[in-house]
Every structure is written in C-alpha cells, then in structure tokens.
Amino acid sequence: MAKNPTDHNKRIDQPTGTAFVGHEWDGIEELDTPMPRWWLWTFYLTIIWALAYVIMYPAWPLVNSATKGMLGWTSRGELAAEMQAADVKRAPLVNALAAIPVEQLVANQKLYQGAVAGGAAAFKVHCVQCHGSGAMGSKGYPNLNDDDWLWGGDISAIHYTLTHGIRNPDHAETRQSAMPAFDGILTPAEISAVVGHVQSLSGKAKANAKGAELFATNCASCHGNDGKGLREFGAPNLADGLSLYGTDKATLTQTVKYSRQGVMPRWNDKLDAATIKMLAAYVHSLGGGEAAPVAAPAIAEAKAANGQP
Amino acid sequence: MANLDDLIGVDNPLYEKRKGVYPKAVDGFFRRFKWAIMAVALTIYYATPWIRWDRGPHAPDQAVLVDLANRRFYMFNIEIWPHEFYYVVGLLVMAGIGLFLVTSAVGRAWCGYACPQTVWTDLFQHVDRFVDGDRNAQIRLEKASWGPEKIFKRFAKWSIYLVIAFWTGGAWIMYFADAPTLTVDFWTGQAAPVAYATVGVLTATTFIFGGFMREQVCVYMCPWPRIQTAMMDEKSLIVTYREWRGEPRGSVKKAEAQPGAFGDCIDCNQCVAVCPAGIDIREGPQIGCITCALCIDACDSVMEQIGRPRGLIDYLTLDDVATEKAGGTAHPTLKTLFRPRTLIYFGIWCMIGLAMLFTLGQRTRLDLTVQHDRNPLYVQLSDGSIRNNYTVKVRNMETRQREVELVVKGLPGAVAWTSTGSRETATDRVRVSVAPDTVQKIRLFVVASTEGAPRSDFEIQAVALTGNERGDSDSVRFERPEAGQ
Numbered sequence: 070m071a072k073n074p075t076d077h078n079k080r081i082d083q084p085t086g087t088a089f090v091g092h093e094w095d096g097i098e099e100l101d102t103p104m105p106r107w108w109l110w111t112f113y114l115t116i117i118w119a120l121a122y123v124i125m126y127p128a129w130p131l132v133n134s135a136t137k138g139m140l141g142w143t144s145r146g147e148l149a150a151e152m153q154a155a156d157v158k159r160a161p162l163v164n165a166l167a168a169i170p171v172e173q174l175v176a177n178q179k180l181y182q183g184a185v186a187g188g189a190a191a192f193k194v195h196c197v198q199c200h201g202s203g204a205m206g207s208k209g210y211p212n213l214n215d216d217d218w219l220w221g222g223d224i225s226a227i228h229y230t231l232t233h234g235i236r237n238p239d240h241a242e243t244r245q246s247a248m249p250a251f252d253g254i255l256t257p258a259e260i261s262a263v264v265g266h267v268q269s270l271s272g273k274a275k276a277n278a279k280g281a282e283l284f285a286t287n288c289a290s291c292h293g294n295d296g297k298g299l300r301e302f303g304a305p306n307l308a309d310g311l312s313l314y315g316t317d318k319a320t321l322t323q324t325v326k327y328s329r330q331g332v333m334p335r336w337n338d339k340l341d342a343a344t345i346k347m348l349a350a351y352v353h354s355l356g357g358g359e360a361a362p363v364a365a366p367a368i369a370e371a372k373a374a375n376g377q378p
Numbered sequence: 379m380a381n382l383d384d385l386i387g388v389d390n391p392l393y394e395k396r397k398g399v400y401p402k403a404v405d406g407f408f409r410r411f412k413w414a415i416m417a418v419a420l421t422i423y424y425a426t427p428w429i430r431w432d433r434g435p436h437a438p439d440q441a442v443l444v445d446l447a448n449r450r451f452y453m454f455n456i457e458i459w460p461h462e463f464y465y466v467v468g469l470l471v472m473a474g475i476g477l478f479l480v481t482s483a484v485g486r487a488w489c490g491y492a493c494p495q496t497v498w499t500d501l502f503q504h505v506d507r508f509v510d511g512d513r514n515a516q517i518r519l520e521k522a523s524w525g526p527e528k529i530f531k532r533f534a535k536w537s538i539y540l541v542i543a544f545w546t547g548g549a550w551i552m553y554f555a556d557a558p559t560l561t562v563d564f565w566t567g568q569a570a571p572v573a574y575a576t577v578g579v580l581t582a583t584t585f586i587f588g589g590f591m592r593e594q595v596c597v598y599m600c601p602w603p604r605i606q607t608a609m610m611d612e613k614s615l616i617v618t619y620r621e622w623r624g625e626p627r628g629s630v631k632k633a634e635a636q637p638g639a640f641g642d643c644i645d646c647n648q649c650v651a652v653c654p655a656g657i658d659i660r661e662g663p664q665i666g667c668i669t670c671a672l673c674i675d676a677c678d679s680v681m682e683q684i685g686r687p688r689g690l691i692d693y694l695t696l697d698d699v700a701t702e703k704a705g706g707t708a709h710p711t712l713k714t715l716f717r718p719r720t721l722i723y724f725g726i727w728c729m730i731g732l733a734m735l736f737t738l739g740q741r742t743r744l745d746l747t748v749q750h751d752r753n754p755l756y757v758q759l760s761d762g763s764i765r766n767n768y769t770v771k772v773r774n775m776e777t778r779q780r781e782v783e784l785v786v787k788g789l790p791g792a793v794a795w796t797s798t799g800s801r802e803t804a805t806d807r808v809r810v811s812v813a814p815d816t817v818q819k820i821r822l823f824v825v826a827s828t829e830g831a832p833r834s835d836f837e838i839q840a841v842a843l844t845g846n847e848r849g850d851s852d853s854v855r856f857e858r859p860e861a862g863q
Contacts, residue, residue: 355767
C-alpha cells in the first residue's frame, strides 16, 4: 500500500507539491503523481469485461478440452457457418450450371466465366496431381493448354472425357482405345523403320520407303495414311510438333513395341455434375479450347470400327 | 463511497479525482472567433453528406461519399479509385505539414479552436450553461444533494448530451452511404450492422469525451500536445501572462492606496473562471493550456472596466517575453508569423498541394495493366508456334460504356485473341467493350512464331475508340522455350 505522506522521509517537489518517488537518473527525479481516477475505473471495467469474456467464451483449459463458454462458440462452428454461407452464395451458379446443357455453356458468357472460376479451384484439388498446377502436364499426361487434343477439344468433348474418363476398366462409356503392342508382330528392324517413318512425319527424320509401307499396313487404319490421327479412336496426330510421350527414337520404339495405355479416372462417380461442368469450362478456357463443337461422334460406332466390344 | 475511498487511499491518493471545471461565460474577440469556427465546423460536418451532385446514371449523386463497398471515393467532381489512394496520402501529408505550420506559427491553435474535442466540449459546456446556469450556479448544483431539481436538471442535461452525441455519431455514417437512403434504412432497422455499431460507438465516445472527460482527454490521452511541445520554438505565439506587468497583484483599492506598489493584475480570477481547461494561465505555459485565448477576452474586458491597458494576458512569443522583460517592445503579432521556418513549411505545403492538383488534372481515366501468366510461361502449339497467356485488366474510370482496342506492338507476326474469339480470326488487335466505372478482366492469348529471342519485350496498348482521350499501355514479355527445349 501507499506510504503515508506524513512520512518525514518523503521529500516534496516544491513547484508541484508532489512527493518524489525516490528514483533518480542523472539528476532527473521521478514524481509520485497520482493517476487520474477515470483510469482506475477503466481498469476495473477491463477486469469486468475479462470476467464476462471468460464466462461467455471457451477459456479455461481442462484435461481433454476447455470450458465451453455460455455462448457455445467454437472456431469449427464458425468455419462451418462460413462454409455454409459460401455454399448459399454459390448456390445460384451451381444450380444454373447443373441445369444448363454443357454445349450451351460457352454461349452463356456470364455462366461460363463463373464456371471457369469454380473450375480453377476444383482443378487445384482434383487434377493437378497428374496435369500439374498450370495444367502443363508432363510425359504421359497431356498438356491441357495447347491445341492438340486426343479426344476433342470442344467443351462437350472435354466434358465427356471428364465424366467418363479414359480406359476405365469398369465403365462401359469410358473413352476406349488400345494400340496393339507390335513386339513380336514386327521384327526389331521393322519397328525401327516404322519409328523412322513416324519421326519423318513431323520432320525429325528422313522419309524411308520401308517404314512408310509398314505404317500403311499396320498403323494407318487408326492414325490415317498421313499420320494425322483420328479423334474418334483417340489416335494421336503424329504429324504435328507435339507428342504425349516424346518423339525421340528410344521413346517411339518403346511406344510401338509395347503400346501406351494411359488412364484417366472418370469423375462422374466422384464429383457432382456442376463441378464437372466447371472443370470442363476451365480446361476449355486455358487457350486451346475449340469453339465449334465437332459433330459428336457416335461412340459405339467408333468403338466398333476400332474393333472394341 | 467511503469504503472505496479507504481502499484507494484518500490521504495519499494513488488515484486523483477529477477537479471540476465550470467555465464562466465570456464575450470578446476570441470568443466570437470560436463561435464562428464552431458554426462553420459543425455545419460542414453535419450537412456535407446531404449535398447532392449529379454524376449521371452510373454513379452515386452524393457530393462527398466514401463508398467502401465499391471502393470509390467521391468528392464533388473528383472520383478516386483505390489505386489512386496516393491522393488521400497526399492530403494526409498536407494535413500533417499544415499542423507543423500552424503549430510553429501560432502554437496550439488547432487545440484551442478547431480540434473536434475542443469544439464538442465547448458545445457541451454551452449546454451546461443553458440547463444549469453559469459558473456559480453550476458549482452550487454540483455541491447540492440529490433533490428533484438536481435530478431533473441532470436528466435534462444528459439527455441533451445524448441527443447531440447521437446526432454526431449518426452524421458520421452518412459519409459512407447514400445519406437519404441510409437514414430511412437506419430507422427501419435495415441498415448494415456496422452502421448501428459505428453510431453506437461514436455516440458513446462523444457522450463520454465531450460530456465528462473533456480536458482530461487533452491532458492524459491525446499525444498531440506532447508532440506540439516539441514543435514549438521561442518564436511561436502562445497565450502568455505578462507577469512583469501584472505582479505583484493587488486590488484596485490597494493600488489607489499605495500607487506604484502593485502591478496591473487585480487578482480578480476571471482568467481562471473562464478557462475551459481549469488552469491558471498566470502560472506560466503549461500542458493543460489549449490556447483558446478565452482568458485574454476575460482579462481584456476587466482591464477596460478599470481603465488599464489591454493585453495583460496576450498572444506573445517566448522571444518577446524576454524582450519585454528586458524593457524592450514586442514585435507586432503579424510579423512573428513570417519567418523562415513558417515560410518553408508553407512552401512545402503548397508544393504538395500544387503537385497533387497537377497530377489530378493530368490523370488518365483509362488504365491498363497486363500480367504475364507464369504457369505455364509459354505453350507450344501443334504447328510449332508459341502461345503466351496474359491477364489484362482495363479500368474504365468514366461513367460511360467505352469501346477499347488492345493492340500488340513490337512482336513481329503476333496475333491476339480473347476467350470469346479464336485464333483463326485473330489479328494484332482485339476489341473489348468496358462497362462504365468498372475493371474488365480479360484473358488475352498471344501467338507468335517460335523464331525469336527466348524473352522479347513488347507492348500492349489500350486505345479508347470512343472520344479522343488518351489511352494507356503496358510493357510485357513474350517467353519462348530456350534452345534445346
């Protein structure tokens, strides 16, 4: 408690009439000036506030959790409420997307832009593992930014690929194609000739007659005589500058010998219809998206032609 | 409250009770000056949000509006966008230097006349006089026990405080939304929760700070008096008691009995009675003095009555105090205002103001920023050419729809298109339509041949097709794969 002012040891500062505390630094002394009383009231108010806060909100740590507080507030609950509010806010877009046929989405620019934004978020969760965060892909995983599409680059084709996947064994409507493995069908020398011809298609090697002949008999039924591929079969264009696996000799030899059977999961059993449309719109928006939908191929027909069940 | 007083120690108080201040009504030059400033300041504060200003169909018609929701600041015919916030910064710098200027020239004039705390305290002290009467009546009432009269007067006074406080808080929110709409929304319970919270907080602070804390805010809470103390020098005007003329104090009668024995101060205590901060100016310059100069008015009127020269309490510089003490004559008040320090402050203040006015006149209302996509940096296309993607933002800062052409300059053979176009029909320019007062975000795809440096700088220009105003351009980079990739 405060010392009695009548304490004769207390020296008084004459101009102010206030007692010295007794501390001195280089001749500067501290005065025992009383605090204003409103400061005391403010201090008591903060104590009352703190007590109320402790009662209303979780505060005291116990063994397994903390006291709950009268308001029942939790940070998880707050997050849940915010997520719910976000869902409510998103609901008009999601409902409109669920309702609109995917081929009409590009024409509806406002909805399309909303879908692109939503798709960008969903892409980061579901697709980046294979296609990369910039959708650039890597060896065996297509770059979605460019204009080279195995199965079609209009929004309907992208949507079909997303919905049904590629080479999903348990799904009838999945994109399906199987290039034969030519190991044993062709001799190593013949394979080498075919590889040379394929490289020549994109100007990476000189043309060779033997390879061209072998290509015409073994490969042209899917890839076409000019090697430009056929989307109905998912047969890649061998004559352009882009390739999924690579165009060097070793890679092409491996491809011809053992074939490639890349798989993309179908998403219709994992994501809702609106999210899949968002992803389709996002992939379509990356720059390679084709504007006019190519007449949707009859999948069954294409499969039949490809010798698939 | 005896127990509490025991607890906090009455004999040697750790905590000091506020000493009541009951300033007496006074008339004079400075009092009238304060009236005028109060009238102007309060009128500006309460009325400004209600001034209308026609900006056409796409913008609000409130003359002064801080539209936080849409991130726009309107002030008559000036519209500030968030990226032009440096104008606000400039105004704040001008306000700061303006305070340096005022403080170095006329001391704590801001505190004495224009500070909101001073203006509202002054207003509330007039309410005190209106309800309770002048100084003596106020002191009597304070000392009186709680009877019907005191209860009624306290209730009346605090009710008026509350109305003023509420009006003050209510006026504040009008700067942030359309005032007539917000008023209706506020009273029908449809305004945003933040509006009610703001009014509540500002009502409480005005009520407590203006009604009860008063000069304690200036002495204990406000940092400005302490900063000002460091900014004043011996040439700054402060309210000073001419103690060499006033001392020793003696009444008119004593002075008549013993001519020459007493100074001019008759110890009438009027300077103390009128002081809104409750100090005695005759003790010399002190932190509690807000230099409102009401003591000058009080003393001058007394000096006039007893036929002695005015100016026993006066605006003087510390230099002049020394001069007069030594028997010299003080500089004329106006002359003390013009000296290098104040002129330099004024020069800086003017330069910032003129620079801001100049840039305000020169600023473009069409703005372009282009950002190169970093992931992927470039895309190789099937025909061997290279595509780069850009996010283009076109700001149309006018309240009308504008057609804008984006032109790719300095990238040979390049073509550009947006998400609504296609490469087949692309040329070196793209036309976009930008809605009034909005930022249009555009994905721009630019394709060029693979021949060229791995990094080529080029320019994207935005040219407004409507009207003849200038456009904007942004320099960006086109990336190609490094050799061997």
